[in-house]
Amino acid sequence: MIRHHPDQNMLLEYAAGNLPWAVSLSVSAHLQLCPQCRRHCENLNHLGGNLLDDSEPQPTADDALQRLLDRIEVAERQSAEEPRTATDTRADKRGSNDPALANLPRVIDKLVRNNWPLKWQRVSPALKMSRLKSGQDRYEVAFHRIGRGGKTAEHDHRGQEVVLVLHGRFSDADGVYGPGDFLVREPGEVHRPIATQDQECLCFSVVEAPVAVTGLLGWLVNPFLSFRPG
């Protein structure tokens, strides 16, 4: 069962379209796993619909409708002439032998396809990471993978960190987290994730650009401080 969700403020910023791209990615992936938050978001969309109904009507340009109808006309003619475009040719180059990547939320799955093959860096004996390009540069977007029972180094970070558990479980001083759990760590909060013994743990994480990076040594000791936008 999912026990940790994005808070109401974050869901509202998501539904209003104001949440940074990378964080929205995480929220979207959580929604695909969490009917409760999905329901909540539907209501937040209704709220948007109501604000649209209530907004003060403004006259549009005189030729607005005609321009649009012309555009539609052109588009319809083109789509009648063109053959249907081919579907995604990069369909599935992934090996299906990786259980951690087998059942990803749709949006993460697409991210994986776009970044395939994933390049895993060994950060410490227990921790591997793979940075993902996601079309923005304010947050570092990455998978973190902790081996069975693996302990990561205690770390904090300069910016906000959002973690979505995708496979397996990990724990820290505050609790145990499983698939679908969505965690927000504010700057300065120190934590030390440890994977459970039964299986490895895969997390999707986005970390806000830190104000300063501590350099090579910091990176070796503390992967979360090394920022490379994706």
Add this chain to the structure above:
Amino acid sequence: MQVPQDRDDDWSKLLKLVGGKRDRAAFERLFNHFAPLIKGFHHSRNSQAFSADAADELVQEVMFRVWRKAPAFDAGKASASTWIYTIMRNCRIDMLRRGSRHRDAASDIEVEDIWDESPEGQPLVFLQKSRDERDIAEGLRNLPAEQSHVLKKAYMEGKSHSEISDELGLPLGTVKSRVRLALKKLQTSLIRSGAE
């Protein structure tokens, strides 16, 4: 200025005609109703999120997508207004993003991959859905001004909580709690009506 005489459901019916029969007359009626609202949402006394020209461009793009996507509209899941809202929001994100230099071709995650316009969730019972929407409309009108103000800033002006906090000179925590109080009130009206 057009005053909507029809109930919301009728806009949904028109949208179904546009989707199912590609009915241009129905589309023109939708345009005449929604285009001024879409423009007013982004550019009016209450919202200066976009210039008048940019708001007109947005109207063009949103209504074009409404035409194109209408076959996917499902009145069992959302009203016309809510559905058009989601298209409009995604369109706005697209427009703002197009102007940004951060976009790289290597990662073609689209706005619609993140902000899904067609949730695969269980279709809501129609009665319940329209009740949710009516109750939200009702609740919205009964919110204290300071609470509806922050909601409007978030939705209509596209401001994040921290931008609202900067603009109003309020602590971030205050903005967050106003949003939460507003949502709680809106939700209470849902629960009271037995929709939850």
